[in-house]
Amino acid sequence: MNAPLPYDPNRLAHCAGEIIVCTRELAARGWTPATSSNFSTRIDEHHVAITVSGRDKGRLTEADIMVVDLEGQPVATTARSSAETLLHTQLYKRDPGIGCVLHTHSQNQTVASRLYAGNGHLHLEGYELLKAFPGTHTHETELDIPVLPNSQDMHTLAAQVDALLDKGPLWGYLIDGHGLYAWGRDVAEARRHLEAFDFLLSCELELRKLR
Amino acid sequence: MNAPLPYDPNRLAHCAGEIIVCTRELAARGWTPATSSNFSTRIDEHHVAITVSGRDKGRLTEADIMVVDLEGQPVATTARSSAETLLHTQLYKRDPGIGCVLHTHSQNQTVASRLYAGNGHLHLEGYELLKAFPGTHTHETELDIPVLPNSQDMHTLAAQVDALLDKGPLWGYLIDGHGLYAWGRDVAEARRHLEAFDFLLSCELELRKLR
Amino acid sequence: MNAPLPYDPNRLAHCAGEIIVCTRELAARGWTPATSSNFSTRIDEHHVAITVSGRDKGRLTEADIMVVDLEGQPVATTARSSAETLLHTQLYKRDPGIGCVLHTHSQNQTVASRLYAGNGHLHLEGYELLKAFPGTHTHETELDIPVLPNSQDMHTLAAQVDALLDKGPLWGYLIDGHGLYAWGRDVAEARRHLEAFDFLLSCELELRKLR
Amino acid sequence: MNAPLPYDPNRLAHCAGEIIVCTRELAARGWTPATSSNFSTRIDEHHVAITVSGRDKGRLTEADIMVVDLEGQPVATTARSSAETLLHTQLYKRDPGIGCVLHTHSQNQTVASRLYAGNGHLHLEGYELLKAFPGTHTHETELDIPVLPNSQDMHTLAAQVDALLDKGPLWGYLIDGHGLYAWGRDVAEARRHLEAFDFLLSCELELRKLR
Numbered sequence: 001m002n003a004p005l006p007y008d009p010n011r012l013a014h015c016a017g018e019i020i021v022c023t024r025e026l027a028a029r030g031w032t033p034a035t036s037s038n039f040s041t042r043i044d045e046h047h048v049a050i051t052v053s054g055r056d057k058g059r060l061t062e063a064d065i066m067v068v069d070l071e072g073q074p075v076a077t078t079a080r081s082s083a084e085t086l087l088h089t090q091l092y093k094r095d096p097g098i099g100c101v102l103h104t105h106s107q108n109q110t111v112a113s114r115l116y117a118g119n120g121h122l123h124l125e126g127y128e129l130l131k132a133f134p135g136t137h138t139h140e141t142e143l144d145i146p147v148l149p150n151s152q153d154m155h156t157l158a159a160q161v162d163a164l165l166d167k168g169p170l171w172g173y174l175i176d177g178h179g180l181y182a183w184g185r186d187v188a189e190a191r192r193h194l195e196a197f198d199f200l201l202s203c204e205l206e207l208r209k210l211r
Numbered sequence: 212m213n214a215p216l217p218y219d220p221n222r223l224a225h226c227a228g229e230i231i232v233c234t235r236e237l238a239a240r241g242w243t244p245a246t247s248s249n250f251s252t253r254i255d256e257h258h259v260a261i262t263v264s265g266r267d268k269g270r271l272t273e274a275d276i277m278v279v280d281l282e283g284q285p286v287a288t289t290a291r292s293s294a295e296t297l298l299h300t301q302l303y304k305r306d307p308g309i310g311c312v313l314h315t316h317s318q319n320q321t322v323a324s325r326l327y328a329g330n331g332h333l334h335l336e337g338y339e340l341l342k343a344f345p346g347t348h349t350h351e352t353e354l355d356i357p358v359l360p361n362s363q364d365m366h367t368l369a370a371q372v373d374a375l376l377d378k379g380p381l382w383g384y385l386i387d388g389h390g391l392y393a394w395g396r397d398v399a400e401a402r403r404h405l406e407a408f409d410f411l412l413s414c415e416l417e418l419r420k421l422r
Numbered sequence: 423m424n425a426p427l428p429y430d431p432n433r434l435a436h437c438a439g440e441i442i443v444c445t446r447e448l449a450a451r452g453w454t455p456a457t458s459s460n461f462s463t464r465i466d467e468h469h470v471a472i473t474v475s476g477r478d479k480g481r482l483t484e485a486d487i488m489v490v491d492l493e494g495q496p497v498a499t500t501a502r503s504s505a506e507t508l509l510h511t512q513l514y515k516r517d518p519g520i521g522c523v524l525h526t527h528s529q530n531q532t533v534a535s536r537l538y539a540g541n542g543h544l545h546l547e548g549y550e551l552l553k554a555f556p557g558t559h560t561h562e563t564e565l566d567i568p569v570l571p572n573s574q575d576m577h578t579l580a581a582q583v584d585a586l587l588d589k590g591p592l593w594g595y596l597i598d599g600h601g602l603y604a605w606g607r608d609v610a611e612a613r614r615h616l617e618a619f620d621f622l623l624s625c626e627l628e629l630r631k632l633r
Numbered sequence: 634m635n636a637p638l639p640y641d642p643n644r645l646a647h648c649a650g651e652i653i654v655c656t657r658e659l660a661a662r663g664w665t666p667a668t669s670s671n672f673s674t675r676i677d678e679h680h681v682a683i684t685v686s687g688r689d690k691g692r693l694t695e696a697d698i699m700v701v702d703l704e705g706q707p708v709a710t711t712a713r714s715s716a717e718t719l720l721h722t723q724l725y726k727r728d729p730g731i732g733c734v735l736h737t738h739s740q741n742q743t744v745a746s747r748l749y750a751g752n753g754h755l756h757l758e759g760y761e762l763l764k765a766f767p768g769t770h771t772h773e774t775e776l777d778i779p780v781l782p783n784s785q786d787m788h789t790l791a792a793q794v795d796a797l798l799d800k801g802p803l804w805g806y807l808i809d810g811h812g813l814y815a816w817g818r819d820v821a822e823a824r825r826h827l828e829a830f831d832f833l834l835s836c837e838l839e840l841r842k843l844r
Binding site for chain 1 (some may be wrong): 658662759760761762765770771772773821824825826828829831834835836839841842843844
């Protein structure tokens with residue numbers, strides 16, 4: 001007889017369903033090229049549902065979603081999640097209000113990260129869509145998206161993210177040559193932040209070509 | 212027993228269906244990023260069907276459409292429409308021939324609005340597609356799309372739009388860093404105007420890169 | 423009792439079906455903005471099936487297809503086709519081997535037509551895809567796409583097209599600020615030519631930005 | 634009575650199914666304009682399933698897939714494959730670990746091939762997505778995509794590819810004005826390489842416009 005699962009399997013099924021729908025839609029836009037990108041939602045205080053490493057994000061099924069604890073260790077599974085799992089779990093661990101983390105590799109995100117890596121951030125202002133972020137009620141807002149140097153050492157990256165979070169509210173960051181992390185209290189909010197970031201990056205890149 | 216509704220619920224159902232189909236198609240093109248944009252059609256002389264604020268425009272159902280009067284006040288509902296409702300209702304109030312108002316945030320619209328805000332307008336000429344606007348029978352036409360400064364004060368914006376309408380026929384305008392408003396006598400005409408504006412903006416931006 | 427139709431209604435139904443499938447696919451790519459563009463196929467020696475003017479090309483049904491004779495006059499219908507019908511029928515009349523004419527307004531077509539109108543043509547060479555045109559067996563081919571000045575006088579345009587056809591084989595031309603005409607012996611060939619032209623135009627525009 | 638087939642027809646049906654799904658998805662992205670491009674998978678030690686020449690890649694069915702031997706000769710069919718079949722079979726013949734070869738003509742591939750043909754290669758570094766290629770565990774990797782001069786003589790092209798393969802591991806190459814070849818041990822891996830190449834080319838082209 002199997003040991004009982006340390007999480008509610010019905011809650012996992014719900015989380016997996018939400019990840020699958022969201023991920024397929026983002027894959028259809030070309031934001032997850034070559035099996036890249038990873039997606040997670042919170043199951044409960046101690047567990048997170050996350051995509052299994054290396055799967056085609058346009059064809060996800062329940063078998064492509066696994067459970068990790070807040071240290072990023074697999075729970076009741078032999079599947080393996082991405083090395084970047086730590087960048088997801090650090091957020092869930094730090095802020096109980098975070099319910100979803102989305103990491104994608106769109107062309108806009110990758111190109112913007114390369115162009116603004118030297119600055120360490122990309123500055124946004126004058127856009128109505130800045131109101132997509134909580135606590136922003138006007139377009140007369142400024143927002144800096146941090147751009148971190150890429151690294152294969154997740155502890156190095158996680159420490160830099162922690163330092164950014166210490167400074168104040170944050171809804172996402174870029175990694176140079178890599179992609180974007182965005183999050184929110186649930187899938188809908190994380191998705192709204194992700195879409196707003198990508199749209200604003202695309203506008204900045206177009207304006208840079210046109211000015 | 213509930214008071215009878217001050218509008219015909221069958222007419223509302225028809226209007227809601229038209230908004231849902233049109234909005235989902237525009238969302239699929241990426242013109243409504245991060246739950247932005249809002250859409251309305253006229254129910255009758257005194258009422259307008261409009262999208263509820265903050266909903267994902269790619270997943271609209273009848274529950275995401277509400278009724279407002281021509282002052283923009285909710286009718287027989289506790290739902291809340293966008294602060295920009297006033298920019299819809301000012302058009303219905305002013306011109307009984309207007310049956311549909313579409314407001315979107317495509318990348319072309321946002322980028323063009325930023326580039327031409329200083330001019331106050333974007334000048335179009337030499338395009339066959341200018342014939343998409345009523346009363347235009349040749350490409351040898353000139354059309355200026357006004358670009359208004361963005362504001363969170365809808366009365367300020369509405370007053371500027373009224374001043375523009377006083378000058379002559381108008382089928383749409385841009386707001387800086389924000390997006391496009393377009394309208395017509397019904398959904399089909401408003402959609403034709405919206406598509407024509409977006410296409411012509413995209414051509415102008417490409418030509419600016421190429422010349 | 424109605425007079426018998428001067429064409430085979432089964433053949434019309436077949437032609438209409440082919441136009442509908444092809445047009446919806448091209449509309450989905452954004453090549454028919456704001457109800458623009460028109461499409462036709464040959465029914466027989468004297469009749470052509472063509473789209474009714476002003477219809478949304480993403481939603482065509484059989485009711486949106488009508489019959490004209492080779493002078494462009496409506497046959498057994500009160501529907502009205504585009505003023506540009508003459509640019510279709512001149513091709514069917516001149517060459518019994520032509521079975522399909524496709525006219526679209528993609529962004530690439532419109533922008534390229536504006537940029538190269540001064541030259542009167544756009545020169546293509548060095549592309550493998552030039553082999554999409556009949557009689558071309560190598561990429562070491564040169565092809566000039568003519569760019570005609572736009573006009574609302576179809577007889578003027580038709581006379582210019584006739585002069586081009588007198589010079590040698592031709593599979594398409596651009597009209598300034600307007601769009602592309604492409605044709606072939608059947609829908610499949612006309613579509614192949616249309617796609618090849620649009621792809622090659624898009625490459626030329628990108629290379630012009632990048633060089 | 635027919636001679637028995639020299640390959641397993643069930644294995645062919647499986648291979649054809651994989652090619653059809655993959656090809657339709659790539660066609661939907663516009664990577665196979667004007668019936669261009671060709672796709673193959675290995676059936677067994679001596680046979681390859683490959684697309685029939687000239688078919689619309691968005692509408693493939695089993696009738697559009699044929700069998701060739703490792704010299705590129707048709708097996709038990711009167712269908713004809715592309716002249717480029719030799720560029721597929723040379724890979725299957727040389728390396729028994731190769732199970733799938735994908736050849737596409739996206740705009741990025743064609744434009745990049747024209748821009749970098751003079752160099753003979755396009756250099757990539759600093760991208761996380763370089764990890765999509767086997768044996769790459771870090772973004773601190775450099776990869777050169779070879780760009781071969783186009784030719785209608787497949788033996789000339791094949792000899793150049795052989796010379797490249799002699800130098801070390803390779804997962805794809807560009808042909809000038811033409812497109813990309815990518816391969817892998819199965820359809821999933823070849824597709825991952827193809828998507829990674831196209832994405833990285835698109836980023837390089839965008840960065841060249843923006844820097």
